[in-house]
Amino acid sequence: MLHACRLCGSNNLKLWMREGRNRDLLYYRCRRCSLWNYDLDCGMDQAQYVESYVSPEQVNHKTNKAIRASWSFLRRHAGEPGSIMDIGCGNGGLLYLARREGWQVRGMELTEKAARDIAEDQGIEVIVGDFLEYENPDNIEYDIVVLRHVLEHLPDPILAMRRIANLLKDNGLALLEFPNTRSLNYAVKRLRKNRGLQRGKYAADWRPGHCNEYCRRSFEYLLRETDFELVIWQTYSNKPMMNAVYRLFPIGSKARVLVRKRQSRLRSEIDAGLDALHRGDFSEMDKNELLNAADEINSASGAVR
Numbered sequence: 001m002l003h004a005c006r007l008c009g010s011n012n013l014k015l016w017m018r019e020g021r022n023r024d025l026l027y028y029r030c031r032r033c034s035l036w037n038y039d040l041d042c043g044m045d046q047a048q049y050v051e052s053y054v055s056p057e058q059v060n061h062k063t064n065k066a067i068r069a070s071w072s073f074l075r076r077h078a079g080e081p082g083s084i085m086d087i088g089c090g091n092g093g094l095l096y097l098a099r100r101e102g103w104q105v106r107g108m109e110l111t112e113k114a115a116r117d118i119a120e121d122q123g124i125e126v127i128v129g130d131f132l133e134y135e136n137p138d139n140i141e142y143d144i145v146v147l148r149h150v151l152e153h154l155p156d157p158i159l160a161m162r163r164i165a166n167l168l169k170d171n172g173l174a175l176l177e178f179p180n181t182r183s184l185n186y187a188v189k190r191l192r193k194n195r196g197l198q199r200g201k202y203a204a205d206w207r208p209g210h211c212n213e214y215c216r217r218s219f220e221y222l223l224r225e226t227d228f229e230l231v232i233w234q235t236y237s238n239k240p241m242m243n244a245v246y247r248l249f250p251i252g253s254k255a256r257v258l259v260r261k262r263q264s265r266l267r268s269e270i271d272a273g274l275d276a277l278h279r280g281d282f283s284e285m286d287k288n289e290l291l292n293a294a295d296e297i298n299s300a301s302g303a304v305r
């Protein structure tokens with residue numbers, strides 16, 4: 001039994017969906033933030049997503065087609081080439097496309113094998129590790145961080161966004177893709193699952209791989225809690241014909257989202273103070289506040305002055 005929402009901590013939860021052969025895999029929707037919380041006590045299976053390596057040069061493979069759609073979205077909004085970190089980079093396909101256009105690229109994957117396949121085939125560096133435990137030991141900050149179909153697998157959404165922030169420059173962008181619960185597809189699936197119409201589809205030992213399922217509302221709650229701002233929210237599906245419709249009506253089964261890391265508040269205060277200084281309307285009191293804020297930043301970052 002789940003007692004509190006993993007995003008907002010509210011215990012105002014409603015049993016929302018039953019899944020599996022015995023309909024004993026339970027999802028609870030939070031009435032406060034709208035997140036669908038899967039009850040992790042019912043068991044998980046993340047291993048079902050492991051795929052064999054597909055070279056990015058197999059352009060007609062569905063994995064690479066989906067990656068091209070993500071990259072064409074990202075490059076439209078990303079500005080001049082800089083640096084990209086792709087978390088859960090799969091076959092490295094997005095990094096492969098980005099590097100061709102002059103970006104510095106790096107990936108992260110859970111297994112040695114995935115990292116080695118990419119390194120050997122493409123010469124792209126891939127860190128092996130669990131993203132939620134990765135503390136960025138070299139303090140490398142990227143212009144862009146990408147998480148395609150990763151967020152829903154991570155139990156702690158706040159920690160996930162903090163880890164992303166830790167890898168980004170101030171005002172850096174993150175591209176995230178994940179299923180959209182506020183979609184036609186999810187509405188129909190939920191109806192069918194709750195009525196037991198899909199029971200025969202499941203093996204007796206089948207378990208889901210998603211911990212948390214998001215809609216725009218719950219995702220925006222997450223952004224507010226972690227100092228990100230939403231730049232673009234769009235939805236899409238695997239049926240390209242429908243995607244023009246989903247641009248108008250955001251009810252596609254997947255969300256493609258661009259977010260920006262806000263500058264830290266102290267940093268914003270410093271910048272505002274410096275602007276005032278340049279304009280020459282700088283009072284004695286503002287100056288002291290500015291110096292105090294600078295001291296706080298420096299002691300927080302351990303800088304030597």
Ligand SMILES: [Zn+2]
Pocket residue numbers: 005006007008009010030031032033034035
């Ligand atoms: Zn909640």
